[in-house]
Amino acid sequence: MIKKNIKKSHVPFRLNILFLCVFLLFSALVLRLGVIQIVQGEDFERLTEQTENVTAKSSAPRGKMFDRYGRVLVDNEPTFTLTYIRTQNTKSKERLEVARKLATFIDVDTDKVTERDLKDYWILTKPEKAKAKLSDKEWSELKPKAAYQLQIDRIKEDDLKEISDDAEEMKVAAIKRQMDTGYALSSQSIKKGLTREEIAKVSEHLDILPGVDIQADAERVYPYGNTLETMFGNLGQIPEEQIDKYKMRGYDHNDLVGVSYLEKEYEELLKGQKAKKKYITDKSGKPMGEPIVTPGKRGNDLVLTVDIDLQKKLDSILANQLRDARARGNPHADRAYAIAMDPMTGDILAFGGTKYDSSENEYIEYSYGTLSEAYEMGSAVKGASVLTGYETGVIGHGTVLYDTPILIPQTEPKASYTKMFSINDLTALERSSNVYMFRIAMMIAGYDYQPNTRGIPWNRNAYDTIRYNFNQFGLGKKTGIDMPIETAGINGGYDVLGKLMDLMIGQFDTYTPLQMAQYVSTIANGGKRLQPHFLKEVHEPSNVNGLSNILVEQFDTNVLNTLQMSNSDIDRVRNGLWRVTNGSRGTAEDEFIGADYSHAGKTGTAQVKDDRYNLSFVGFAPYDNPEIAISVIVPNMNDDGNHVNQRIGRQLLDAYFDLKDKPKPSSPAESDADEDAN
Known part of the structure; x- marks a missing residue:
């Protein structure tokens, strides 16, 4: 008997279970969506608007x-x-209401309220009167912005007196002005320096x-x-x-x-x-x-970097010496500057300026002039002049030149303060010979000097040569100090041969007191121009x-450039500066007698008018291992022999070494007590 294959008509049991699970999950999803949409829909709609x-x-x-x-x-x-x-949705009238409440709790200054502020406030607080400033036709035809501006224009002084004559209204206007100054959700200061009473009153009413x-x-x-x-x-x-x-x-x-x-x-x-x-x-x-x-x-x-004790000493020195100079018959001397810096690091140790305020008859702090004002500095630059002579090869160590007046056609005789005759480079620095520097300038220019001889050619590029070398010390360049502004001084440009000679003695281009401190620091430390900071x-x-x-x-100490000059050349000039403050004929020897530290420096006198002189001084100490370099300038002196520049320099160096090993007071009160004790 043949058996026939009979197909099963039912779905396997496990597949039915799967269908049931899918059905249940789908039903749960539909139910959840329904709950979200129907029951929680409003809540989620509100959240989407946040x-x-x-x-x-x-x-x-x-x-x-x-x-x-x-x-x-x-x-x-x-x-x-x-x-x-x-x-973002706070209305102007709501701010006005808060301002009125605040005006009962605090006092405010009303000086900053402008006329425009008052007009805006008048329109807000006098709506009917403000509306009457325009006709019905104007209201219907003008756009809101134009209508408002026309209202502003038509407000009269008498209208504003309704507010300005009322002290309480002015307080509200001042507070409202401050509240309107900021923008949405920015914290705007209404009043700084609240009194305890004001804090208590406002705190009690913060809820309103x-x-x-x-x-x-x-x-x-x-x-x-x-x-x-x-x-x-x-x-x-x-x-x-x-x-x-x-x-x-x-x-x-x-x-x-x-x-x-x-x-x-x-x-x-x-x-x-x-x-x-x-x-x-x-x-x-x-x-x-x-x-x-x-x-x-x-x-x-x-x-x-500053030492506040040294700074206070410097301020006192400048004020006292400027006061003394004016008492000695120098009415045009109205300011004095001095800087102390570490020549090995560029640290500014003290940075002072004093100015005489004639309107108040007092001496005021004017330190920013040390980097913003420039002057002809005179012979204080001669260290750079001699090194420029070495670098260009026109002189060497021990070169002897003849110091007598220089006679150039159509130019006043150019001379030193006295005839020095045959002198070498060190003596030229010690005694501050102008003629020695004039001759260096003429040789750099290729000028074969013969007294009163016309038509001798000279090379105007000598201006560039001298300025390039001066720039290596920072003279004529910004120092790089960490300040948002400073001046580089004034470059006098190109002129006659006589002005080139003046450039070599610091009486043509101008430099700042800070540049002079950087310049002498470069010589003091052996040739590194450091950024002062x-x-x-x-x-x-x-x-x-x-x-x-x-x-x-x-x-970190920042070396801006290193001199191209040899160490022996720099040491030679350093020795010349030592002779200025120590040599028997040094121009600053008298002022530095008796100092218990070794020192070197250079004086400067620049004649800027027939009877006006800029007196300068640069120096450093100790000589063998410099810790401090200084520059001093007192412009517009009537007396070129006053020596106020040298006295400031000596007193500043004395103050540094006096303070060096003393305990450092921790507060202004302790510092003042120490000064009183001294």
Whole structure:
């Protein structure tokens, strides 16, 4: 019997189980979608309208500045600031209401309220009167912006008196002005330096002052008064033309930044990290819930190269010597400058300027003139002149030249202060011979000098040759100091042969006191032109008094260029400068008698008018192992024999060595006590 194959008509059991699972999962998915869409739909729709990209920031204290021995020069004084943060949908009338309430709790300065501010405030607070400024036809025909401007134009002085004559209204207008200055969700300062009473009143009513807060803040203070105050620099609003640049670096429109000198130069190091409040807002911009707060951080602390004790001594020396010079019959002498720097590192040890303020009859701090004002420095540059003679090959060690007046056609006789006759290079430096330098200049120019002989050719490229060599010392070039501005002095250009000769004795081009300090440092250290600098170290901010041990950055000595001159040439000139302060006929020998340290230097007298002289001095000590190099300039003296330049130089060097091994006071009070004891 043949068996037939019979097909099974039912689905295998395991496949049925699979179908059932798929069915159950699909049902659960449908159910879940239904719950999301029907039950939770409104909640999720609201969530989709939220945004998390709005962050409010508040200021953070800047870093402090210390002197080289860790004494605070620029500090932060704790204060409290009233701030306001407006949301994107806050109306002007709502801000006005808050301003009116605040005006009952705080006092504010109204001086910054402008006429335009008052007009805007008048329109807001006098809506009916403001509407009446335009006719119905004008309201219907003009666009809102044009209509508003026409209202502004038609507001009269008598209208504004309704506000300006009311002290309380002016307070409200001033507060409202500050509230409107910022933009949405930016922290805007309403008043800095709240009193305790104001803090208490505002704190009690914060629940009715939406957007208002009280924040801990800090203001710059200077424990040593106005000492070096101008070099520290100032804070101010971001300049309008630089707003975009600062915004790209994370700044807000209303931030205070360094706008001059060290505050500006080291803005990125000094600025703090702001505290941040991250808001979740709805579609209309209204914050929802509590913000996420990120704490701020104070800026880094700077250790400067200056010794504040030496700086105070320098300020006193300059003021006293300038006062004495004026008392001796020099009414045009209204300023004096001096700089002390470490010739081996470029550290600025002291940096002083004093100016006589005739309107107040007092002597004021004027240190920035040391890098912004340039003068004819006179014979103080002759170290560079002799080295230029060596380098160009027109003189050598011991070359003898004849010092008698130089007679060039159509030029006044050019002479030294006395006839020195046959002298060599060292004597020329010791006695400060002009004629020796004149002859070097003429030889560089290829001028075969014969008294009163016309028509002798000379090479005008000698100007370039001399300036190139002077530039190697920093004379006529910016020093590279870590400041946002400095001048390079004035290049007198190209002129007659007589002016070329003047260039060699420092009476044609002009140089800054800082350039002169860099120049003498280059000779003192054996030929390296170093970048002068104020920054020594950068430290992490400390939560206690004093510096933290965490070093962020350290300034390394920066050699800008090395002289092409040989070591023997530089040593020869160094010896010549030693003779200036030590030789029997040295021009500064009298002022340096009795010093208990070895020294060298060069005096300078530049006649700038018939009866006016710039008196300068450069020097360094100790002679064999220099620790300090100085430059001094007192312009516009009537008496070229006053020696005020030399006295300042001697007293500054004395002060350095007197202070060198003494304990360093830790505060201004201790420093003042030490001075009183002395």
